[in-house]
Amino acid sequence: xxxxxxxxxxxxxxxxxxxxxxxxxxxxxxxxxxxxxxxxxxxxxxxxxxxxxxxxxxxxxxxxxxxxxxxxxxxxxxxxxxxxxxxxxxxxxx
Numbered sequence: 001x002x003x004x005x006x007x008x009x010x011x012x013x014x015x016x017x018x019x020x021x022x023x024x025x026x027x028x029x030x031x032x033x034x035x036x037x038x039x040x041x042x043x044x045x046x047x048x049x050x051x052x053x054x055x056x057x058x059x060x061x062x063x064x065x066x067x068x069x070x071x072x073x074x075x076x077x078x079x080x081x082x083x084x085x086x087x088x089x090x091x092x093x094x
Contacts, residue, residue, distance in 0.1 A: 033083055040079050044072035 035041070045068060050061045 036079055036083060040075050040082075042075075044068075044075075 047065055047068070048061065051057055
């Protein structure tokens with residue numbers, strides 16, 4: 001009779017211990033950084049077309065295009081610094 005009680009206690013102890021282990025599994029946590037600011041994630045603007053072929057117009061177009069490129073380059077560099085390891089090819093350019 002004592003052996004039966006010892007067996008029941010042993011089985012219930014093992015069952016409780018195994019049930020406790022199964023219920024204490026840690027959930028899988030995936031880190032998701034916050035979304036980048038809208039001004040940084042906006043796609044780069046298309047290059048403007050040259051209105052006329054005169055030297056003054058072409059020179060102004062070159063200056064404007066260089067400025068737009070520098071702005072877009074700065075935005076891209078900001079994304080890479082703030083969110084390393086992520087790719088932003090879909091939001092940087094077309």
